[in-house]
Amino acid sequence: MTYRIEISPTAIHDIEQIFLWLKVNAPEKSYRWVRGCYEIMLKLESFPSRCPLALESEYLDIEIRQLLYEKKYRILFSIVDDENAGIVKIHRVRHSTQQSFDSLKQLLDNDDE
DSSP, rough: OOOEEEOOOOHHHHHHHHHHHHHHHHHHHHHHHHHHHHHHHHGGGGGGSOOEEEEEGGGGSSEEEEEEETTTEEEEEEEEEEEEEEEEEEEEEEETSOOOSSSEEEEEEEHOO
């Protein structure tokens, strides 16, 4: 099954904030990082369940998985399966040193869900 990718406004905001930080601190890497981030997200179209559960899954009512990008960034997502199609909902993009979420509201804050 091929999954449709949905990126939340909050995840897009996360990516924009990382880009702005990189633009100041590592300008040669900033555009390449964003392009690579979106490319790796698209790879979730196939077998998204191959990614491990995120720590956040212990605290939430939904299964949250993570895909690591450049060993430093965690792409947090959930998988929705139905009869017709599967959807990968990308909720957040976080640096691995950032604190994990312990509530669904915190994880999905500002999401259009």
